[in-house]
Structure formats: structure tokens, C-alpha cells
Amino acid sequence: MLHHLKDTLKIRYRQWRIAASLQRNDALGALHRAWGYVHATQLSGDYYEFGVYQGASLFNSWLSWRFFRNRLERSDSLPFERTGTVAEFLRHRPVFYAFDTYCGMPDNAEGEDTLATGSFQTSLELVRRRCAIAGLTEPTARFIPGLFAETADQIGAAPAAVVHIDCDLYASAVDALRVIRPRLVQGTVLLMDDYNLFRASNAHGERRALREFTESTGITVEPWFAYGPASQAFFCHL
Template sequence: MMKILRKILYFVQHKFVLRLIPIYIKFNLNRNDRVGALYKAWGLVINNQMSGGYYEFGVYKGESFRDSYRMYLRYDGWMKAQSESHEMWRRKINWDLKHSFYAFDTFEGMPENDENDDNFAKGTFLSSLDEVKSAGEKIGMREGDQIKYFKGKFSDIAKERSDEISNLQPAAIVNIDSDLYASARDALEIINPKLRQGTVLLMDDYNCFSANQKE
């Protein structure tokens, strides 16, 4: 009897449980990865009724840019439902929060740099602006007032489009994934005037690549 029971448990474990765990991880938005971080960041922003922009520096193929938009749409639907809540305090809150999305990248791969790492040599991680825009449009991210793209080295963008940047929304969420130290520094210089109390700053490369604990 015990042998039969063990065989049944083994079958259930290997045919169902172990196959379902990856599916659960994939669809559990509280997971500890980039998507989970974006989900939690938007939850913090929305629940604190913050307007403001989502800034991403280092877009590559635009996957996290689109993930952030998807997370925002989930909360946006929730916000709209509050106007019909049976709880008066929810209906009284102004949930008409304005959020825009700004993508910063060379869209020509890694820029010239002195990192001395072949993984980040000039031209690596190449994805064109047209590719990113096209993928975004498939989920409703059409370039306009809410969706903007900034093409070029961050330091060049800061100089050439300074007036436009100054008119962008304050930062609600900032996602920096530039891989290069110089690019991360330039991104922080661009975003510094946009930071405010409550801004969520996500650094993909924090403490990576033999980071010096003393600096």
C-alpha cells in the first residue's frame, strides 16, 4: 500500500507540481526580478497618488519599458474602478493621475567607452529605435505626449534636448540599466532635477561588476 502511495505522490510531484512552479513564478507579480520590481514600484506610486513620469535609461529592445507600461495599465484599470466603489472615501479621491513614459538610449548599441570589457564593446546590445517603437505600438505605446523616445548618448541628449527635458514630468519611477559607469553617471545627472520625495529609483547594475564597497 505504501509503495503504491509513494508512486502516486511521485507521479503528482513530477508531472504536476514541478511543472506548475515555473508557471506560478512567471505569473506571480511579486517575484524578485525586474518585472516584480516594476510591479511593486507602480504599486507604491499609485497607492501614494503620485503623478509623474517613468524614465528608463538603457532601453535595448524595450522589454522592460513595455513591462512597465503593462504594470501601469493594471493599476490604471484599478484606479478607474475606484470611481464606482461602494466606499465613498475611494470615490472622493482624485485618481486621475497623469503618468508619461520616457525612453533614453542610443538605439545604436553601446557607445564608445573605456570599460575594457568585450561584453560592452561599442555596438553591442544593438536594437534600433524603429524596432522598439514597433514593439511598443503592438501594446498601445504610440509615440506622443504620453510616450517619448530620446535617441543618442545621454550626455548628448542632455545638451541637445535640455529644453524639452526640462518640460517633462517630475520622476515617479526611474529605471537605470546602462551597464556602463559613465552612462549611469550621465543618466543620474539628467534625472537629478526631476527627483522628488517618493521617487522610486531602480538601478539594475547596482553593486555589479566588481563594485568597490568603499566608493
């Protein structure tokens, strides 16, 4: 009970402080910057998160989207009309796709204690509840429980504005990139949360998965900014 109350207060505090996220050099700051860019450039598309755990980055991403959306919809001081390109952009309300097993890390051979099978225990019920406190509910949120490789056919092919890959494991990053490939467009933001894990080795983890992905697809990625202890943001070029 006390735990739920503390959690609710923390989420409410985040709602209140969302505008200050741009000053942060962590995942929440990166998500905020990504949505700021999406609104500045009117890149229509959805949000895809691979690795949700207890939902923190998911609902914070939505809070950041809402912040920039409200600003574009409501501000009287913006120096342009909301008719042509802006009106068209505003017509699209992104879906927030949330992929996870919702029962912990899958079997893996990484050999890392912190990534052991079954770690990151959570439940879909808990994530739904936390997102709802922030204001993110279905159908804006689409929870996709199961392994990335086995659930991809549950969603359509809507373009991606922001992709957040936060699944630590090489094999999972390969699967996430395979799922997202047909949804990438020019300028899609790709956030790789664990890019520099495994001592920044190009032969491991998300680094290896992204390197192989770009080599095999011809899609290029341009480093945008580094954030947090081991994360990297990219722009996709098609």
C-alpha cells in the same frame, strides 16, 4: 516573419499575465511593485528609463502602470471615494521617457566583453513596433535617441515617479543621474538595474555613480529591495 510572430505572441502573453508580475523577483517584478507603490501613495509623476535596448522593460513598465491605473479607476470595491487626492492623482497620465542611443552601447573604457562598444544593437523602429504591440505608443511614449548627456534638453522638467537606470556603464549612470536630478521628488522610486555589476565594487559602475551623486547633491537614497541577479531599488529622499 516567424520571429515577428513569436515576438508578438510573447508580448501578448505578458499583457495577459501582467497581474502575476508581483510574484517575480526580476526587473519586471520590480517595475510592477514600483507602480503599485506609486498608486498606493498617489505619487504623481512620469517614468524615465535610461537604457531601453529592445524595449522590454519599457513596455512592461507601461503594462504595470496600466494595470494599477485601471484598478484605481474602475474597481467598485475600493474603500474610498475617488474625489480629492485620488481624483487629482488620476488626472495625471504619465509620460514614458525612453532614453537610448538606439544603436548600441556607446564608446566606453569598462573593458568588459559584455559591455563592448556597439553591443546591445537595436533600432528605434524595432522598439516602436514592440511597444505598439503592447499598446504603448507616442505621445505617451517619448523616445529620445542619442547619448543621455546630449539629449537631456529635449524634455521638460516634469517630476519623476519611477526612474529606471539600466545602462551598465559608470559614465552613462553619471549622465543619467545628472539628467534626472531636477526631476526627483520625495519618494521617487529609483531602480538601478546594474547596481551590483563589477562584483558589487563601490569603485565601479552604477554603485560608484550613485555614491558620488548622493555625496555631491545631498540627496539620500534608502534601499527598498534587491531584485534579479544584480539590481537594487531605492526610495529618494529630498
